[in-house]
Amino acid sequence: MTITNRKSFLMNIAKHLGRPMKTKVERPVWKHLPQFQILNHATQEELIDVLKQQCHNIHTVCLQTTTANLASTLQQVVEDYGGISVMIPKDDRLKYFGLTEVFKSWQSKGIEIYEWHPQNREQNIQLAEKASIAILISEMTLAESASVVLYSHPNRGRSLNLLPEKTIVLIPKSTIVPRITQAAQIFHKQVEQGEQIPSCILFMSGPSNSADIEMVLIVGVHGPIKATYIIIEDQ
Template sequence: MIDHSNREDFLNAIAEKAGRPRHQLQDHPFEPLNDLPETTLSGHSQDELEAIAKKNSEAVHVTFETTNKAGLADALNAYIEHDAPKTLILPTTDQYDDYGLRDWTKTVAPKPMYWTPGKGRDFNLKQAAAADVAIGFADYLLAESGTITIATTPGQGRGFHFLPTHYLAIVKKSNILPRSRQAMDRYDAAIKAGELQTSNINFITGPSNSGDIEMTLVVGVHGPLDMTYLVVEDM
């Protein structure tokens, strides 16, 4: 049993200062006065959303590529050849079967390292930090802001998205959503239903950047120096 005396003391004190009794919330839950988060940018077809996503992704310095399931392995090889990396990291996931990439993982060069469940913090972080390129799977792509969203899993950890130098995210066209609200609705429901057990959800909008020195935009600070989104159009 956790001792809550520190908490109770604190909360009683602020309730007293506010002049409002505690435990009133259950009768007054939050009800938003408008539905702008849901309705903004609504009513677009998947083709239109893809076009909006492309425009907004490129505006945040993302390379936006498209392919289909049959061409996915070739598209990835072309991406890797472009940067000629010495090291590559991939997630551990069943999604390779879904995307038809199982064979590709056996032939791709350089030979990939994997973010590996059960191998612990140091092993995985060291690998990710040593990776020139990371290729991962995003859950959704948000058209309005050019954002990919990813929930952390045992096979694709937090550091996977931040430590490598170059980063590519694969995402299905059917998972392009209008805005952050639609993604959040899905995550919120999945967490509450117990379907998603994660400690972390990342909304990533282009490569890291900073304007801290004389307001000059520098792309690539702590996170990857560049980002590519690869949309699989027939999935």
């Protein structure tokens, strides 16, 4: 497609507006910026309180534990979920949290452990659909909406977030921010610095919910039917 007479066209518009023609988009300066004020001065503990309350609102169990007690807390949740098969990302942070031996002990008890492998795309999808539980790690957590931020990656694909019936999300305390405003700032900074950002960034707020039909809430229409967040004291 060829564009012709663009400059003269724009100059004519600028003339009628009584100003010079602009050559670039300038960021507006707003008098009020409420998006930066909400929960701006909240402490990390206050953000956790907000997160827990919102979890209650979105039918999500929210637990808090230490790194030392994470294994026992996670095992209890898996047992409560009737753990038959669990899918995990290929993520070094699981080893950092001391969960490698836990997964081995589960296998000895008959629980199937599936690990995401970047070379086996189709098999990953099949295993994610087969798994009863997914264990995920939140990259960033929004207290206001109780949303965990999940990055797509060769070692943890999108199917892992959506196909298993139940989801357990590990939330390092240090990742909790007030709201999506702060998340957007972080993404913007990463782009400015030339960092590679994921092709898919998922904001997941508890189990799948829909009330499109007659305003009747239905859980589990297009994703997990149950979700548990485990906040880990990592600071």
